[in-house]
Amino acid sequence: MSTGARFRLSDLRLPVVGAPMAGGPSTPALAAAVTGAGGLGFLAAGYRPVDRLAADVEEVRGRTDGPFGVNLFVPDPAAGHPGADLRRAVEDYRRALAPEAERLGAELPAVDPADDDAWAEKLELVERLRVPVVSFTFGLPPQEVLSRLAAAGCTTAVTVASVPEAVDSARAGADLLVVQGPEAGGHRGTHRVDAVPGEEPLPALLGAVRAAVDVPLVAAGGIASARDAAALLDAGAAAVQVGTLLLRTPEAGTSAPYREALASGRYSGTAVTRAFSGRCARGLRNGFLERYTHMAPAAYPQVNQLTKPLRAAAARAGDPEAIALWAGTGSAAAREAPAAEVVRELVAGRSAR
Ligand SMILES: Cc1cc2nc3c(=O)[nH]c(=O)nc-3n(C[C@H](O)[C@H](O)[C@H](O)COP(=O)(O)O)c2cc1C
Known part of the structure; x- marks a missing residue:
């Protein structure tokens, strides 16, 4: 059962979410650095063995007392x-x-x-460890999963790439939506594998989702500067989520050839x-x-x-x-600098609402 209040985006000092990045870039050090800077750090459960994920959660908790999230891939039962x-x-x-x-x-x-990437075991783990924020991509989990996590004290978030996905997710009880535009690095979180993801740029998609649902929105995709972030926050996002911008930070687990490719500018x-x-x-x-x-x-x-x-x-x-070499449209802006600096500079002069 829940002890204490569930996390809300307004608890953050800075309206920045460090995107979960499966396949290596997400590390406990990166999550803790983003959280330590005042944002919300994330671990990526995708592809990660359950015991390693449990150790990652423990390590984040050892590095920070602040809030953090774990992101899960939702399996498609038909797959x-x-x-x-x-x-x-x-x-x-x-x-x-x-x-x-x-x-x-x-x-x-x-x-x-x-x-199914150990879906049931990972759900059981985040519930048992009462991870402050549990986010989902690749699908909308069943309603009872969202309510079970809420009852355990977790705040739930669902990635959406279209207005219908946003409406369904809000109706199912997601506490937050991550609105992901076509500029985003890595996978689109479309709820169906065969969906052709929309091309509507993030600011327009955010506006359309905002008009359709009444839950706090996190805007993600191609955010490369304080100006990009400010425009989205002014347009009603409660926070911005960045992935690519963190890939070259020393805390990220990005591999050496991947870092070199990002730095080279040759693509x-x-x-x-x-x-x-x-x-x-x-x-x-x-x-x-x-x-x-x-x-x-x-x-x-x-x-x-x-x-x-x-x-x-x-x-x-x-x-x-x-x-x-997953990267968003703003990949040229990714630089080698501590994650806390990247987070602070992204929203310099602003605080979470
Ligand atoms: C290397 C990489 C891995 C990613 N892995 C995940 C993931 O495991 N789960 C998820 O929800 N999103 C994942 N994403 C997408 C991010 O959550 C986010 O939508 C995206 O990074 C935002 O766009 P940006 O990279 O242009 O900032 C990943 C993105 C990148 C760049």
């Missing part, structure tokens, strides 16, 4: 039973990836469409692709993205499973051309 067309599309993609696997000296694995911007995971995500336009975007099927988690050994081999070799 475990792909139709014949989707199964064929995955096998076609496997064949297309074979030369890449050979080049990298990696094996393409069997896929398991029913893999011609970012693009949205299903090539790495089967879900739409924005990243720097490296060789893999350019070669495979046009043929990748909307199959998650299968495509993610297929490319995992390729990405791992490329990372081991320090080769940025076949790793997922």
Whole structure:
């Protein structure tokens, strides 16, 4: 049962959320640094084994007394039973990836469409540990999950990429919505794998969502400056969420080739692709993205499973051309500076409302 008040965005000293970033960049040190600066730091549960996630939560609590969040990937119950067309599309993609696997000296694995990233165990963990904020992406969890977490004292947040997703999530009882625009680095949080995410820029999407629902909104996607942040806060966001801007901070777990790619400025911007995971995500336009975007099927988690050994081999070799270099449209603004400095500068002169 709940002890004490649940977290509210107005509890923050600064209206900044450090985006959860699965796959390495999110670390307890980064979450604690964002929280320590007055914002809301996040851990990413996606792809993370449950025992490691539990240790991460403990480490954040050892580093800060302030609020923090854990983000979970919501599995699609239908994903475990792909139709014949989707199964064929995955096998076609496997064949297309074979030369890449050979080049990298990696094996393409069997896929398991029913893999739900230990959903039930992770939910049980965040509830038991009474994580202050539990956010979700890739879907809207069942209403009873949101109410169970609220009863345990957790504040819940759901990522939305469209007005209908926002309306459904508010109706289901989400305490906060993370409104994610097309500029965002990493995966779009569309509630369906095969959804074609909208192109409406974040300020317009935020305005449309604000007109449709009455819950506090966190604006995310391509926020690269204090001016961007101020415009969104003035337009009614209760806080802004940044991911890409934190990738080069020393506290982030971003790999060396990924950092180098961001710093180099040698890529011609970012693009949205299903090539790495089967879900739409924005990243720097490296060789893999350019070669495979046009043929990748909307199959998650299968495509993610297929490319995992390729990405791992490329990372081991320090080769940025076949790793997922997730980044938003503001990637050029990411700089090597302490996370607390990045957070403070983003909202210099403002406080949370
Ligand atoms: C490397 C990386 C990993 C990400 N992983 C997650 C994740 O695990 N869960 C999630 O909800 N969002 C994830 N995102 C998206 C962020 O929550 C957020 O929407 C995005 O970073 C905002 O856009 P920006 O990167 O331009 O600031 C990720 C983003 C990046 C750049």
